[in-house]
Amino acid sequence: MNYAAVFLDRDGTLIEDMHYPKDSNQVILIPNAIEGMKLMGEKGYLLFIISNQSGVGRGIIQDSEFKSVHEKFCELLKQAQIKIDGFAYCFHHPDDNCRCRKPHTDLIPKVFNQKPISFKESFTVGDKLSDLELADNLGAKGCLVLSGKGEATQVELNNANRQFQYAIFPDLLSMAKSLPCIIS
Ligand SMILES: [Mg+2]
Ligand SMILES: [Zn+2]
Numbered sequence: 001m002n003y004a005a006v007f008l009d010r011d012g013t014l015i016e017d018m019h020y021p022k023d024s025n026q027v028i029l030i031p032n033a034i035e036g037m038k039l040m041g042e043k044g045y046l047l048f049i050i051s052n053q054s055g056v057g058r059g060i061i062q063d064s065e066f067k068s069v070h071e072k073f074c075e076l077l078k079q080a081q082i083k084i085d086g087f088a089y090c091f092h093h094p095d096d097n098c099r100c101r102k103p104h105t106d107l108i109p110k111v112f113n114q115k116p117i118s119f120k121e122s123f124t125v126g127d128k129l130s131d132l133e134l135a136d137n138l139g140a141k142g143c144l145v146l147s148g149k150g151e152a153t154q155v156e157l158n159n160a161n162r163q164f165q166y167a168i169f170p171d172l173l174s175m176a177k178s179l180p181c182i183i184s
Helices: 035-044 063-079 129-138 148-162 170-179
Strands: 006-009 046-053 086-090 123-126 141-145 164-168
Touching: 006 141, 035 046, 046 141, 063 086, 123 129, 123 170, 129 141, 129 148, 129 164, 141 148, 164 170
Parallel strands: 006 046, 006 123, 046 086, 123 141, 141 164
Antiparallel strands: none
């Protein structure tokens, strides 16, 4: 059996974009994010969080600060009874030219533990162009949410006249509602 997954961005998609968050007090869930993840799980999708955290590589966020933000985020997910199947972060500076910073795909195999994933039936969701390009690179479907930098990204996309396919949703819950149910 193949699994389908949603690869979720963190900042600007699940929690408010605080521009290099350093403190657990800056971890604020975006409205409808929890409800969206819950519905995705009920529909049968694995949930993975894939996030670029270049603030660490830039020296803006210390390891301990990153950890306190991550732990607070996990605590909020746990309180809401959301099960995340895997987390993966890229800490590199963009100039490092690593292969794990989105839209590159090297973080993806790290999270799913050899489970067979059908990318064709999987989705990425985020507020930036790199989240949509990730979908393109994986052969998945890209979804833009208008939280975080989503509206600016929408303008960027209109001006850039991108060729790839993506869908736009006001928030994560409306995206989740649009997903086909894969549990029979
Ligand atoms: Mg984001
Ligand atoms: Zn990286």
